[in-house]
Amino acid sequence: MRKLIDKLVFTICSLSTVLVLAILALIIIYILANGVLAINLDFFTKLPKPVGETGGGMVNGIIGSAIMVAIAALISIPISIGAAIYLSEFGKGYLAVIVRFLVDVLAGVPSIVIGIFIYTIVVLPMKRFSAIAGALALAIIMIPTIVRATEEALKLVPQTLREAALALGAPYWRVVLEIVVVSAHKAIISGVLLSIARVAGETAPLLFTALGNRFLVTVLDRPMASLPVQIYSYAVSPYDDWHSQAWAATFVLVMFILIINLAVRFFIYSKE
C-alpha cells in the first residue's frame, strides 16, 4: 500500500512535468505554424495598410520597438549598475537595506502601474503621448532586473581579488570598475540581455505612454508604434488579415525573446 502511494505520487509528478512541457510545446507550435504562414518580406518592409485593405507590414512597430528598447537600455544600464555597485561594495547601512527592499518591490509592481506613473509625470505635462515616455516606462521596468543580477554577480567576485588590486596601490574606484565589474561582466551582460528580452515584449506600459502610430516616426516627442501594442490592437480587431499579421508579429517577437534567453543560458553554462 505504501509503495503503491509512492508510485502514484511520483507518476503524478512526472505527468505534471509532461503537462507543462506539452503546454509550452503547444504554445510554441501554434506561434510557429501561424507565424510562418503569415510572415513575408512585406511584413518587415511595409507600413500597415488602411482598414479594409489586405497586405502591408509592421516596419513601424519593429523600428519603434527597437528605438524605445534601445533608449530604455541606455537610461537604465548606468543607473542600475551604479546602484548595484553601491549595494554590493558600500552598502551596509540602512540605506542599502531600504534600497534593496525597494528594488524587490519595484520588480513586483505591475507594469501597467509603471505606465500610469509615467503618464502622470511625463505625458500629462507634455500634453501628448510620446516615444520618450514609452522608453522611460520600459527603463523603470528594466532597472530591478539589472540591479539584482549585477549585485549578485559582484558579490560572487572573490574578496582576495579586491585586496590584491588594492595592495598594488590602485584606488578603490578603479578596483571596483576595472577589476570587480570586469570580472563579473558575464553575469552582468546576461542580466542586461534578459531584461532587454523582457521589456521587448511589454505591452501594458506602452499603451498610454507611447500609444502607437500607423506611420514610421523617428522623433521622440511623438507617439510611436511598437510591436507588442500592434499585436494587441490587431488581435482584438475583427479582421482576419490583421489576425494573421498579429501571428506574424508574435512569431518575430517570441523568436527574438527565446533566442536571447537561450543564448544567455548557453553563455552562462559555457563558463566551465
Next chain:
Amino acid sequence: MEKKPLADTVVTDFSSILPPRKKSWLMSPSADSAFRYLTAGLAVFLLALVTALVVSMVYNSQLSLSRFGLSFVFSTTWDPVKEIFGALPFVYGTLVSSLIALIFAIPISLGVAIFLTEQCPYKLRPIVLTLVELLAAIPSVAYGLWGIFVLVPFMRNYINPFLEGTLGFLPLFKGPSYGIGLLTSGIILAVMIVPIITAIAVNSLTAVVPTQREAALALGATRWEAMQVVLLNARSGIIGGVILGLGRALGETMAVTMVIGNRPEIAVSLLAPAYTMASVIANEFTEATYDLYLHALIEIAILLFVITFIVQAMAQLLIRQISKGKTSYAKAN
C-alpha cells in the same frame, strides 16, 4: 569602463592598475569618496523613484479619492456616463482569477519541482528547468493571442459544456458559455505563474540538507514519505514562491484583458465574463474623457499597487528566511 578585457579571474597585465608616476586627483582618497557618493546617489535615486511613483499617483487621483473615499473599494457600480465609480467588480475579478490560477498552478508546480529534484536524471535537469523557465519568458501579449485563438474556442467547445453538463447544478458552472471569462483567464494565468513557483520551489527543495531525507529513508520510509519531510522543511520558501506567483497573477494585464470578456459585473458563475483592475486600466484609460474618470482609473492603479506591494513584501520575507545561506534565490522574474 570598457578598458581592457582582462581574463575571467586571473589578472595577468597589471599595467593598467599600477599607480602612475605623478600624483593625480584620481588617485586621492577624495576620488574614492566621490565615487562612493556617486553610486550612493544612484541608490537614492531609486528610492526617490518609488516615492515619486506613490506621490504622483495619489496627486493625480485626488478628485476620485476625495469624492468617493473608502466606498470606492466597496461600491459595485462602474458607470462612466453617470460619473459613478466603484472598484469592487474589478477587485473581485482580479482576486478570483488569481485564485483560480493558484488552484491550478500550485499542485502542478510542486509536481514539476518534485520531479526535478527527485526523479529527473541529473543531465536532463537543467534542460527541463530551462524549458519550464522559457514559459516565463514568453510575453503576455503572446499568451493573450494564443488565448483568443486557441484556448477560448477550446473552452467554449469542449471544457465549458462538459463542466455545465457534470457540475452545472452548482451556480459556479452555470450560464451561457462564451469561452471567455474568469475560468479561462485563471488557466492562462496558471500557465504564466507555473515557472515562477517551480523555480523557487526547486531552489527551496535543494536547499534542504540531504541528511534529513537520508535519515527518513534509513528509517524505512518510502521516497514519498521522505519527500514529505523535505517538503515540510522547505515550506516557507515554497510559500514565498507561491505568493510571488500570486503577485504576478494579480498584476498581469494583457493576457487577461484579451480573454476575460471585460464586463464590470460580479457574476457567480466562473464561466461568465468579468473584468480585472489591470484590464480596466488598459482598456479605458485612453478613453477617459473627463478628469474624474481618469482619476478613478488612477485610483484603481494605486489599489493594485498597494495589493501587490503587500504581497511582494510578504514573499520576500519568506524567501529571505530560507535562503539566507544560499545565494541567488529567484531568477524567474
